[in-house]
Amino acid sequence: MxxxxxxxxxxxxxxxxxxxxxxxxxxxxxxxxxxxxxxxxxxxxxxxxxxxxxxxxxxxxxxxxxxxxxxxxxxxxxxxxxxxxxxxxxxxxxxxxxxxxxxxxxxxxxxxxxxxxxxxKLAVYLDGTHVVEALNELVVSSGSPSKMLDLQLFVNAEPFLEFRGDGLIVSTATGSTAYALSAGGPVVDSSVDAFVVTFICPLESLRPTVVSMDRSLSIQLTNPRLRALVVADGRFQRELTQDVKLIIRKAQHxxxxxxxxxxxxxxxxxxxxxxxxxxx
CATH class of the missing domain: 3.40.50.10330 (Probable inorganic polyphosphate/atp-NAD kinase; domain 1)
Structure with missing residues (x-):
């Protein structure tokens, strides 16, 4: 051909x-x-x-x-x-x-x-359904201006931490030079297969965290009165509520x-x- x-x-x-x-x-x-x-x-x-x-x-x-x-x-x-x-x-x-x-x-x-x-790349799942893949990052931010979010982060389904803040960024090594960098995250060598978790204006002092892509990350809203936005690479957008399960894994491709x-x-x-x- x-x-x-x-x-x-x-x-x-x-x-x-x-x-x-x-x-x-x-x-x-x-x-x-x-x-x-x-x-x-x-x-x-x-x-x-x-x-x-x-x-x-x-x-x-x-x-x-x-x-x-x-x-x-x-x-x-x-x-x-x-x-x-x-x-x-x-x-x-x-x-x-x-x-x-x-x-x-x-x-x-x-x-x-x-x-x-x-x-x-990141593979994003909402309630068990694969919805999108992202090369740079997934951002979870407040759906209401000036409203902080209450979020819980899980690693391999195990509770890792809870925090209040404007949201968080889960980026790839490629995306570490994008939004995550502006939010205070580290620059990661692009050959490293890792999730970079960067917290956006947390109420308490939280350092960016690097997690192997061999693991999965889950993010859950803990305040039922609030809604969040899930945005992948600035293009894909969905609403996140407390009853929706958000999981991030390494993409197959x-x-x-x-x-x-x-x-x-x-x-x-x-x-x-x-x-x-x-x-x-």
Missing amino acids: PFKVGLVSRLDDQRALDVATNLARQLRKKGISVAAELELARRGRLGGGKDLSGLRSDLIVTVGGDGTVLKTCMSIPDPETPILAVNMGRRGYLTEVEPGQAQRAVGLFMKGKCRLEKRA SAVFVRIRPAPPLRSLMRLRETEQAGL
Whole structure:
């Protein structure tokens, strides 16, 4: 079967749309099949187009920033399809190449001259039903402004702690440089399979906690009068009440990224330092 590239773009940035559209046309000139995400296909007049949930290909190229990558990871039907992320954002912790390098990077991938990097994801269950997977984090926060939550955290179904606060963040090592970092969490090497639990404005002093992904985490509201919001990677959102059981496990499938450059030690930390030095 012919090699197929799936193409996803940030939709609120005209520069990203232009880069993605031009890349699709360049690849097609070389005889490579390109399936663009539905809205990108419409705006770029690329023909056809697939909903992200039906975008099956040998490689997916995202054009945008980390948000575009997170959207793609959450929605594609084959969760371990390799992703080549083209950076049009500011920080780009997950991105790999700049726009001018994208066509060459696709060629290197087709020749087998790239390496693949796997990143662990979270699997989220509500009342025993698998509802979503997240690459960065799951956030539990108050559904009412200025209302604190009463929460209990379990590890392998065993009570671990109870606390009052604005909520908590359960992140992967990948997500440790995102919201969790802003909330005071540690930067964790992206090769480490661990949950990072960061407490949001707790009433008492609580340190961030790192838990092996070999274990499961459960979170329960202990005040029946309050409601919480469960948000995964800033996209998926559900309400959490006291009678709903929230469980987080390591996802069965990883996110897979195409890497062109040699693997630096502590990639997440290196990217963080780069963006700090650039003033982003």
